[in-house]
Each structure stands twice: as C-alpha cells, then as structure tokens.
Amino acid sequence: MEAHSASYLRWIVVLLLVSSCIEATSFSKVKHKNAYATMMYVGTPRDYEFYIAVRVLIKSLSALNVEADLVVIASIDVPHRWTQALEQEDGAKVVRVENLDNPYKHQNNFDRRFKLSLNKLYAWSLVDYDRVVMLDADNLFLQKTDELFQCGQFCAVFINPCVFHTGLFVLQPSMEVFKEMVHELENGKENPDGADQGFISGYFPDLLDKPMFHPAPNGTKLNGSYRLPLGYQMDASYYYLKLRWSIPCGPNSVITFPGAPWLKPWYWWSWPVLPLGLHWHEQRRQTLGYFAEMAVMLIQSAIYLGIIAMTRLVRPSLSKLCYRQSDKSINLVHNSLKLVALWCIVAAYVIPFFIIPYTVHPLLGWSLYLLGAFALCSIVINTFLLPMLPVLVLWLGIVGTLMVMAFPWYPDGVVRALAVFGYAFCYAPILWASMVKITAGLQLSLEREAFLPRLGEPWPPSSFKLY
Structure with a gap:
C-alpha cells in the first residue's frame, strides 16, 4: 500500500510539472496553431550527437519555411547552454519536462538506449496546438510537409507491414489522453x-x-485516425537496394534511418557505407555548419603532420631497450617483439578512428583518419625497421574500398554490393602477402646483431639516423 501511494504521488508531481510547462509555453506566445516537435534527453553516451541532430532537424525545417512552431521537449537535465542555443540561435520553443519513469527497464529484452524514450508521450500535453507532428532526430526532410497538419487525432506510417513507426506521427494534443497514458x-x-x-x-x-x-x-x-503514406517515412534501406527511391504511394518527403545506432547519418563513417549520409551532412553544412569541431580537427591534423615530419628526420629503434641474456631466451624475446609490433600496427589503424569528432563531415572525417593512420604507421615502420609498403597495404586497401563504395554510377545496390565483395576477394591475398612480408622483415631486423646486442657487449653506434 505504501509503495502504491508513493507511486501515485510521483505521478501527481509529474502532472503538476507538465501543467507548469504548458503554462510557460503559453506565456512564450505561440505563433502558429500547429507545431513540429522533437524531444531531447541526456544520460546516454550519444547525447552530444543527438543534440547536433536535433539542431540540424530544427534548422532544416526552418529553411523549408514551414508554417508551424518548432518545439523541443527537453528533459530538465539537458544542459542550459544547449537549450539556450536551440531557443536563441535556432528559433525553437523549448518545453522543459521531468523524465517519465520507465516501468519496463527491468524487462529481459530492454535496451537501455530507450530508457527515457517515453518522454515522447509529452507531445500529447502540448495543448496550445491543434495538431503536432512528433519527430525523431534522425529524420531527413526533403520537402515541406505542412499538409500533415490536416490529418486526424492520430496518424502514422507502417514501415513494418504490421507495426507503425513512431519516428514520425501526427497527433491532436489532449491532456485527457496524456493522463490516461501516464495512468497506463x-x-x-x-x-x-x-x-x-x-x-x-x-x-x-x-x-x-x-x-x-x-x-x-x-x-x-x-x-479520426489514419495511416500515412510510406513517402512520409521512407526507410533508408529501400534506397540502398536500388540506389534510388521507388515509393509511388504519396510524396517522397521524409527519410528515416531506423537501422543500427552506429550507422546514423550524422556519423562521419556512415558514408560511403550509407550513401544518404551525405544528404544529411549537406543539410548540416547549409544550416549549422562545422565550426564546433574544427578546432579539434586542426589540432589533430597538426599533431599528425608533426609526427610524419619527425619520423622523416629521426629513425629510432628498440635496440637500447632490449638485451639478449642468453641464447635460450632469444626465441621468447623475438616472439614478444613480433607480437608487440603487430599490435602496434593494429593500434595505428584503430586509434585515429575513435578520436575524430563523430559528427564531422565524412570527407573531413575520412581524410583525417587516413592522415592519422599514416602518421602512426610511420612510427611503427621506423621503430621496428619494417618495410613501408607492406605496412601501408591496409591503408591503401581502405582507400580503395572507399573509392569502390563511393563510385557514383552503379545501377543498383546489388551491383554495388557485388563490386565491394569482388574487391575484397581480390584484395585478401594481397593483405595476406603483406602480413607475411611484415613478419619476415621483422624477423630480419631482430636477427641483426646491431638490433639486439648480447648482454655485456659494447653498444654499437647510435641507431638514430638523420636524413
């Protein structure tokens, strides 16, 4: 009984907060009788990316000159500087709300990414508007869709043949409906x-x-309620099959990206894996721009160029760090150094990927990644005295893969996929041969007396070579 009373009091507090938010929205002078709305909350590793996505969505709708207010339903823990930018720079109305407690968070199949997604129900509390089009941040608008405000009390698109998608839906706000949802x-x-x-x-x-x-x-x-034509929520997967839209029912107006969370269009690596990523970034370039990430990009570029310049001037080796104590231990030393060298090569290709700002333009992101991988590979090459070309075979292979994927004249997605598969099939033996060459080159370097002198023997002249 006490637990039930506490739960009841919690929902009363939520409803009171909603009422105060609605009064605040009314006070901010509603300009239109309809609204496009999206939501924002924090508490996931991808908060900043979704903040950028929401801003691009809001600015792209403004650029279409929609005849509706732009509303962001933001939880109270969203940083003030973010909501201030949305209001002052993007022209959105921010409605602050308390996070709705998710009673399903202990289900076995629950995905923690969606812990606060039930905040979307606050759309029904925007009673200052006749109709609201509720949107997810990963929607890409191709044209104005104000005709959606003519729809009924609830309208949505069936991307799945049996289940409609809640990435875009039309609703008529109602406090009665909202209270009933909270009760359920x-x-x-x-x-x-x-x-x-x-x-x-x-x-x-x-x-x-x-x-x-x-x-x-x-x-x-x-x-009443209506089904919306598929053109109002075009799944990007349909495009990737034919590399063009083939949706005759209704206008081709809105693209959605409901796939894997790490392939959202704002991530720089999503192109050319997903060709439509460039469309999203073109909207960002025209609206928000990339000023926020440019400082980090320039610093990383300067560091990588400095690394390349230093490795051209000085060629260090590991000879002063390694000793052969006995012939019995030489195999262990050799194998350990081989393993270290191989892991360093892997790290040279992995580290740059994770330190690039996630939401930069794909062309900038891939260029910085290739520069970083080349710079770190140059350290490995000069440290372990390895041949350059075998170590950079993977680097060249990545460049080739990007070119094959980005080739603009494929007739459909099937041919594109076959071309990528064919390239990978032909490239695999070259990659294997490079690995063999790296191992052989490393063994040759390890066997040199100048590289691993015996304990007690005098050191050879300095192995630092100036070019």
Whole structure:
C-alpha cells in the first residue's frame, strides 16, 4: 500500500510539472496553431550527437519555411547552454519536462538506449496546438510537409507491414489522453520493447485497419485516425537496394534511418557505407555548419603532420631497450617483439578512428583518419625497421574500398554490393602477402646483431639516423 501511494504521488508531481510547462509555453506566445516537435534527453553516451541532430532537424525545417512552431521537449537535465542555443540561435520553443519513469527497464529484452524514450508521450500535453507532428532526430526532410497538419487525432506510417513507426506521427494534443497514458504506465501496461515504439503501438492497436490519409485540397482538417503514406517515412534501406527511391504511394518527403545506432547519418563513417549520409551532412553544412569541431580537427591534423615530419628526420629503434641474456631466451624475446609490433600496427589503424569528432563531415572525417593512420604507421615502420609498403597495404586497401563504395554510377545496390565483395576477394591475398612480408622483415631486423646486442657487449653506434 505504501509503495502504491508513493507511486501515485510521483505521478501527481509529474502532472503538476507538465501543467507548469504548458503554462510557460503559453506565456512564450505561440505563433502558429500547429507545431513540429522533437524531444531531447541526456544520460546516454550519444547525447552530444543527438543534440547536433536535433539542431540540424530544427534548422532544416526552418529553411523549408514551414508554417508551424518548432518545439523541443527537453528533459530538465539537458544542459542550459544547449537549450539556450536551440531557443536563441535556432528559433525553437523549448518545453522543459521531468523524465517519465520507465516501468519496463527491468524487462529481459530492454535496451537501455530507450530508457527515457517515453518522454515522447509529452507531445500529447502540448495543448496550445491543434495538431503536432512528433519527430525523431534522425529524420531527413526533403520537402515541406505542412499538409500533415490536416490529418486526424492520430496518424502514422507502417514501415513494418504490421507495426507503425513512431519516428514520425501526427497527433491532436489532449491532456485527457496524456493522463490516461501516464495512468497506463503506472499500471504497467504490456510493452513488447519497453520503449515508446511498443507503448504507443499498443495504445493505438487498430491503426492498421484505418483508411489512408489523403490531404483535402481545401485544407480541411480530418477527424479520426489514419495511416500515412510510406513517402512520409521512407526507410533508408529501400534506397540502398536500388540506389534510388521507388515509393509511388504519396510524396517522397521524409527519410528515416531506423537501422543500427552506429550507422546514423550524422556519423562521419556512415558514408560511403550509407550513401544518404551525405544528404544529411549537406543539410548540416547549409544550416549549422562545422565550426564546433574544427578546432579539434586542426589540432589533430597538426599533431599528425608533426609526427610524419619527425619520423622523416629521426629513425629510432628498440635496440637500447632490449638485451639478449642468453641464447635460450632469444626465441621468447623475438616472439614478444613480433607480437608487440603487430599490435602496434593494429593500434595505428584503430586509434585515429575513435578520436575524430563523430559528427564531422565524412570527407573531413575520412581524410583525417587516413592522415592519422599514416602518421602512426610511420612510427611503427621506423621503430621496428619494417618495410613501408607492406605496412601501408591496409591503408591503401581502405582507400580503395572507399573509392569502390563511393563510385557514383552503379545501377543498383546489388551491383554495388557485388563490386565491394569482388574487391575484397581480390584484395585478401594481397593483405595476406603483406602480413607475411611484415613478419619476415621483422624477423630480419631482430636477427641483426646491431638490433639486439648480447648482454655485456659494447653498444654499437647510435641507431638514430638523420636524413
């Protein structure tokens, strides 16, 4: 009984906070009777990336001159400097809300990325608006979609044949509906995925049987629930199959990226794996720009260029760090150094990938990655006295892979995939041969008396070579 009372009091507090937020929104002078809304919360490793994505979404909608307010439903723990930028620089209305407690967080199939995704239900509390189009941050608008405000009380797109997608939906705000949703959360309504997708799908279970939405020419608002044409939520996967859109039902207006979280369009490595990533970055270039990441990019570039310059001037070896105490231990020393050298080569290709700002333009990101990998490989080459070309075979292979993927004249995605597979098949023997060459070169360096002198023998002249 005490636990139930505490839960009830918690939801009362949430409703009071919602009421205060709505009053604040009303006070901020609503300009339009409709709104595009998205949400923002923190507490995941990808908070900054989604902050950038929300800003690009808001600015791209502004660039389309939509006749609606732009609203961001932000949890109270979102940094003030972020909400201030959204309001002052992007022209959005920020509604601060308390995070809704997720009662499904202990389910076996629960994904912690969606712990706060139920904040999307606050869209029904925006009662100053007649209609709201609720959006995820990974939507890419190709054209103006204000006709969606003519839809009914709830409208969504069926990307999955049986389950509609909550990345974009139209709703009529209602405090009654919002309170009922909160009540069902409190009672633990069944939710297959523990996120907003499962909850909202369960709240509107009969949408599949509803008619298709077709906007009236005179702008009349419809009543009831409708299915939206697929063109309002085009899954990027459809594009990758044919490398063009083939969606005849409704206008091709909005692209969504519901796939793997590490292949969202704002990540620099998503292109050319996902060709549509350039479309998103083109919108960012035209709206938000890349000023925030340029300082880090320039610093990293300067460091890499400095490394390349130093390795051209000085060629160190590990001879002064290694001794042969006896012939019995020489094999152990050789094998240990071989393992260290191979791991250093791997690290040279891995480290630059993770320190590049995630949301930079793909052309900048890949250029910096290749520069960083080359710089770190040059350290390994000169430290272990390895031949340059075998160590850089993987570097050349990555460049070739990018060129094969980015080739613009493939007739469809199947041919593109076959071309990448064919390239990998032909490249694999070259990579293997380079590994053999690296091992042989390393063995040759280890066997030199100048590289590993015996204990007690005088050191040879300095192995630092100036060019």
